[in-house]
Amino acid sequence: xGGEKKYEAVIGLEVHVQLKTRSKxxxxxxxxxxxxxxxxxxxxxMGLPGALPVINHxxxxxxxxxxxxxxxxxxxxxxxxRKNYFYPDNPKNYQISQQGLPICLGGLVEIELPGPARxxxxxxxxxxxxxxxxxxxxxxxxxxxxxxxxxxNRAGMPLAxxxxxxxxxxxxxxxxxxxxxxxxxxSAGISDCDMEKGQMRCDVNISLRPAGSEELGKxxxxxxxxxxxxxxxxxxxxxxxxxxxxxxxGTLRQETRRWDMVQGVSEGMRGxxxxxxxxxxPEPDLMPVHIIPEFIEKLREELPEPPFxxxxxxxxxxxxxxxxxxxxxxxxxxxxxxxxTLTFHHNPRGNANLIINDLLRELSxxxxxxxxxxxxxxxxAQLVKLSDGGQISKQAAQxxxxxxxxTHEDVDTIIRRLGCIQSQDPAELVAICREVIEKxxxxxxxxxxxxxxxxxxxxxxxxxxxxxxANPAQVDSTLRELLR
Ligand code: ADP
Ligand code: MG
Numbered sequence: 001x002g003g004e005k006k007y008e009a010v011i012g013l014e015v016h017v018q019l020k021t022r023s024k025x026x027x028x029x030x031x032x033x034x035x036x037x038x039x040x041x042x043x044x045x046m047g048l049p050g051a052l053p054v055i056n057h058x059x060x061x062x063x064x065x066x067x068x069x070x071x072x073x074x075x076x077x078x079x080x081x082r083k084n085y086f087y088p089d090n091p092k093n094y095q096i097s098q099q100g101l102p103i104c105l106g107g108l109v110e111i112e113l114p115g116p117a118r119x120x121x122x123x124x125x126x127x128x129x130x131x132x133x134x135x136x137x138x139x140x141x142x143x144x145x146x147x148x149x150x151x152x153n154r155a156g157m158p159l160a161x162x163x164x165x166x167x168x169x170x171x172x173x174x175x176x177x178x179x180x181x182x183x184x185x186x187s188a189g190i191s192d193c194d195m196e197k198g199q200m201r202c203d204v205n206i207s208l209r210p211a212g213s214e215e216l217g218k219x220x221x222x223x224x225x226x227x228x229x230x231x232x233x234x235x236x237x238x239x240x241x242x243x244x245x246x247x248x249x250g251t252l253r254q255e256t257r258r259w260d261m262v263q264g265v266s267e268g269m270r271g272x273x274x275x276x277x278x279x280x281x282p283e284p285d286l287m288p289v290h291i292i293p294e295f296i297e298k299l300r301e302e303l304p305e306p307p308f309x310x311x312x313x314x315x316x317x318x319x320x321x322x323x324x325x326x327x328x329x330x331x332x333x334x335x336x337x338x339x340x341t342l343t344f345h346h347n348p349r350g351n352a353n354l355i356i357n358d359l360l361r362e363l364s365x366x367x368x369x370x371x372x373x374x375x376x377x378x379x380x381a382q383l384v385k386l387s388d389g390g391q392i393s394k395q396a397a398q399x400x401x402x403x404x405x406x407t408h409e410d411v412d413t414i415i416r417r418l419g420c421i422q423s424q425d426p427a428e429l430v431a432i433c434r435e436v437i438e439k440x441x442x443x444x445x446x447x448x449x450x451x452x453x454x455x456x457x458x459x460x461x462x463x464x465x466x467x468x469x470a471n472p473a474q475v476d477s478t479l480r481e482l483l484r
Contacts (some may be wrong), residue, residue, distance in 0.1 A: 047092030067104030
């Protein structure tokens with residue numbers, strides 16, 4: 001409607017990811033995901049009197065690696081703070097976190113927005129990060145009617161909190177940002193980022209402002225969203241709600257709202273605390289940590305290629321299409337497997353096709369433990385090589401792969417058992433072609449009178465007589481030769 005003010009949405013994300021470490025952030029207790037409740041704890045985690053925290057080197061290392069994935073500046077010195085609040089999932093009444101001097105500052109997350117079609121690359125841009133800091137997770141409360149139970153296994157697990165600048169402007173961009181964070185961290189072995197398992201959780205901050213304005217509006221915060229579709233829906237709902245309030249002449253207040261996934265609505269919980277309400281103060285039991293440049297450089301060198309960089313390389317170096325690279329490049333195991341196959345047979349398109357069409361189907365149908373690809377890169381490469389060389393058909397290569405998953409025999413044994421080596425004896429093939437021409441004079445007549453498609457009927461007959469062992473390209477050329 002004319003005269004109506006246009007609003008622009010501004011979004012900032014706070015993403016918590018559970019870091020892959022052997023023990024907890026500030027104690028030697030193991031990280032017990034999925035174990036019996038309250039078995040992976042210790043006096044530090046429980047906040048028992050006299051128990052003192054110690055820094056987990058591996059947790060700092062993983063946080064630095066996360067920062068390097070997103071081109072953050074790594075602080076030469078970082079420090080620990082207590083964030084004080086009372087809640088039953090947190091027996092110490094404070095959480096060890098980092099306020100003033102986090103491990104990583106700044107940084108950029110490269111995101112890809114949906115393209116005009118699924119098989120076309122979308123627009124890329126970067127979302128600015130504010131910081132990444134390390135903190136400890138809290139216990140897990142489960143509510144049952146009139147009582148609640150608590151499991152402290154999760155308490156003390158290392159969490160990296162990735163805080164974006166208010167530099168995201170739609171639900172699509174927020175979803176793309178979460179996806180990019182997940183793919184980068186997962187591919188570098190920093191976190192498994194499984195949102196269903198709570199390994200990645202997201203707080204969304206949303207405000208509206210008149211389009212073109214530089215100033216930020218009053219924001220609401222939606223806490224602990226645990227799926228990307230949840231984030232999308234919550235943002236869409238919240239933008240609409242805020243717009244209606246503003247257009248109705250109302251005012252918004254800074255508040256924390258709860259997203260009700262089932263009803264698809266957000267509801268007010270409480271006015272949002274400002275940082276001073278937590279009475280942050282320096283953690284007296286932990287020394288600041290100096291991070292030396294040599295250590296950072298070593299981690300930088302060992303870091304795997306970020307997923308979008310890998311995708312661009314695959315498209316250029318291997319001339320692979322966007323559709324194939326977007327399946328392979330965002331899965332580290334898959335891209336390592338693919339690159340390994342190339343060392344045995346360098347047909348990027350052929351190897352990739354067998355991987356994404358056949359291997360992925362078999363993997364999803366045979367629930368194998370993570371990391372188990374069910375076939376060696378060398379064997380998959382050999383199947384493509386044999387089919388490229390005409391010794392077996394494309395179909396046979398696919399059939400053998402299925403058999404590898406079914407019987408766990410090696411590729412050579414299966415090829416011999418199925419008898420799928422194509423007959424290469426030209427004399428034998430010529431004899432079969434002659435016989436087929438003899439018996440199918442109608443098709444021969446049609447072919448000679450210009451209906452060239454009639455050759456397909458003859459080819460089919462030859463393949464049948466040769467029991468599928470003939471090489472289709474050879475059959476074609478032999479028939480044409482004889483019919484001339
Ligand atoms: P807190 O830690 O108290 O939640 P921060 O100032 O650290 O607050 O900001 C948290 C997140 O909220 C950041 O991702 C930031 O980009 C975002 N944010 C801050 N102000 C706004 C705003 N007006 N609109 C949208 N997002 C905002
Ligand atoms: Mg917050």
